[in-house]
Amino acid sequence: xxxxxxxxxxxxxxxxxxxxxxxxxxxxxxxxxxxxxxxxxxxxxxxxxxxxxxxxxxxxxxxxxxxxxxxxxxxxxxxxxxxxxxxxxxxxxxxxxxxxxxxxxxxxxxxxxxxxxxxxxxxxxxxxxxxxxxxxxxxxxxxxxxxxxxxxxxxxxxxxxxxxxxxxxxxxxxxxxxxxxxxxxxxxxxxxxxxxxxxxxxxxxxxxxxxxxxxxxxxxxxxxxxxxxxxxxxxxxxxxxxxxxxxxxxxxxxxxxxxxxxxxxxxxxxxxxxxxxxxxxxxxxxxxxxxxxxxxxxxxxxxxxxxxxxxxxxxxx
Numbered sequence: 155x156x157x158x159x160x161x162x163x164x165x166x167x168x169x170x171x172x173x174x175x176x177x178x179x180x181x182x183x184x185x186x187x188x189x190x191x192x193x194x195x196x197x198x199x200x201x202x203x204x205x206x207x208x209x210x211x212x213x214x215x216x217x218x219x220x221x222x223x224x225x226x227x228x229x230x231x232x233x234x235x236x237x238x239x240x241x242x243x244x245x246x247x248x249x250x251x252x253x254x255x256x257x258x259x260x261x262x263x264x265x266x267x268x269x270x271x272x273x274x275x276x277x278x279x280x281x282x283x284x285x286x287x288x289x290x291x292x293x294x295x296x297x298x299x300x301x302x303x304x305x306x307x308x309x310x311x312x313x314x315x316x317x318x319x320x321x322x323x324x325x326x327x328x329x330x331x332x333x334x335x336x337x338x339x340x341x342x343x344x345x346x347x348x349x350x351x352x353x354x355x356x357x358x359x360x361x362x363x364x365x366x367x368x369x370x371x372x373x374x375x376x377x378x379x380x381x382x383x384x385x386x387x388x389x390x391x392x393x394x395x396x397x398x399x400x401x402x403x404x405x406x407x408x409x410x411x412x413x414x415x416x417x418x419x420x421x422x423x424x425x426x427x428x429x430x431x432x433x434x435x436x437x438x439x440x441x442x443x444x445x446x447x448x449x450x451x452x453x454x455x456x457x458x459x460x461x462x463x464x465x466x467x468x469x470x471x
Contacts, residue, residue, distance in 0.1 A: 158209055159196050162235055165259050166200050170266070174200045176207070185227055192220045196235070203266055207235045207255065218252070231265050241333060248347045260333065262347065280327055282361035285404070285427045286312060290320035291356050292433050294330055295468060296440055300343035301330070309432055329356060349468035353442075363426045363446050365404065369397070372421040378402050379434045381424050383455070385444040389462035392455070397422050401439055401447060403429035441466060 159176045166174035176198040183195055193208040208224060210217050225232050233253030236243075239260070247254050253263045283291060289310050294301050297309075306317040321344055324330045329352055332344040346352045372378075380388060381401035387394035398421040406425075424447055433440035439447065441463055448455065456471075463469040 158194065158235070161257065162196055162198060162207055162255060165255060165257070165261075166198060169259050169261055171201045174198060179206075183228060185224070189220065189224050189227060192217075193224060195232075200263075200266060205253075205263060205265060206230060206232045208232045209235045221252075233263055233265070245345075258334070260331070262331075280323065280359055283356075283359050284320075286316050286320040287323055288360060288363065289428050289432065290317070290324055291329075291360065292428075292440065292442060294321075294324065294344065294346055295349070295353065295356065295442055296433055299345045300333075301345065302341065302343055310429075327359075350470050353468040354470055357446075360446060361427075363428065363443065364401075364424045364449075365427050366425045368423045368425070369420055370423055372398065372400070372419055378406075378421075378423065379430050380438045381430070381444065382422075382447040383450065385438050386448060386455070386458050386462055388438050389441070389444070390458040391461065392458035399424065399447075401426050401430045401443070403431065405429075441469075 156178065159178050163174060163176035166176065176196050179195050179197045180190070182197075193210055196207040196209070198205045198207060206228065208221060210221070221232060221234065231253060233255060234247070235255050237257040239254070239256050244254065244256070244260060244262070248262050251264050253265060255261050255263070280287070289312070290306055293306050293309060297305070301321070303314065303317040303321060306312060306321060307314060310317070312320070321330070321332075321342070325332055325344065330344045330346050332342045334342060378400035379385075379402075380398070382399035383392065383395045384399040386392050398419065400421055401424045404425065404427060426443070426447075430439045430443050433443065438444070445459065445463065448459075460471055
């Protein structure tokens with residue numbers, strides 16, 4: 155048991171708090187013989203917060219039922235310490251908001267959420283995403299797990315170093331997590347623990363993707379994507395704006411033509427900080443880019459947004 159407390163302490167000091175302490179408290183907590191025989195208990199102090207850990211396994215549902223009984227008995231949340239766990243087990247625990255710590259350093263502790271978030275921000279302060287971080291965010295929001303540096307490079311054309319920095323920065327501020335896998339056992343495979351929380355926090359950090367706006371005559375071409383309120387009209391019952399709104403990437407020359415349904419009419423051209431074509435479908439910007447390129451706010455637009463985005467699990471009004 156001493157070795158287990160040292161192991162938990164070492165993991166917490168490495169990944170959360172360099173001054174964390176952990177002690178076995180089996181003799182200090184009064185439990186029924188049934189519960190006392192089911193768990194070894196440890197008390198940790200992490201970022202100034204007390205956390206109780208219970209050593210156990212996830213081989214049966216009975217163990218989780220016993221953990222519920224343990225929490226009722228001690229009157230506080232209890233996190234599982236797992237010497238080994240599978241990806242599906244960890245995802246199930248996260249979905250149930252059941253805290254855990256693994257021998258490999260994977261950590262999900264809801265009771266420490268505020269403290270850990272503050273610690274992460276001290277280590278890497280992100281006020282607004284860079285274009286590379288914006289692309290990494292969209293990749294993780296709209297793509298399929300697992301997310302990898304190679305996948306981000308293939309999609310965006312980033313360098314290996316750029317993709318690594320972008321994903322690592324999202325991980326360091328707690329937006330995404332990762333496991334070590336692959337044939338070499340060294341490849342990072344990223345996942346999003348909570349898509350709704352990822353969307354909520356990421357939206358605040360994303361920044362305004364529209365770097366400039368220009369009015370110009372539109373003619374047939376293949377460089378622009380339907381954006382903003384025009385994109386919302388495509389996805390809802392909203393009446394399209396009088397002048398079509400289109401988006402282009404940062405490297406598209408402004409004198410190139412734009413593809414809209416009525417050649418010769420005026421359109422509003424939004425130049426974005428990243429290439430919107432990477433995530434577009436059928437000539438329309440992705441749903442998150444659509445949301446971030448709408449700068450008007452009234453009840454009519456709010457209703458249309460709920461209609462257009464309500465089917466996405468990550469969207470929270």
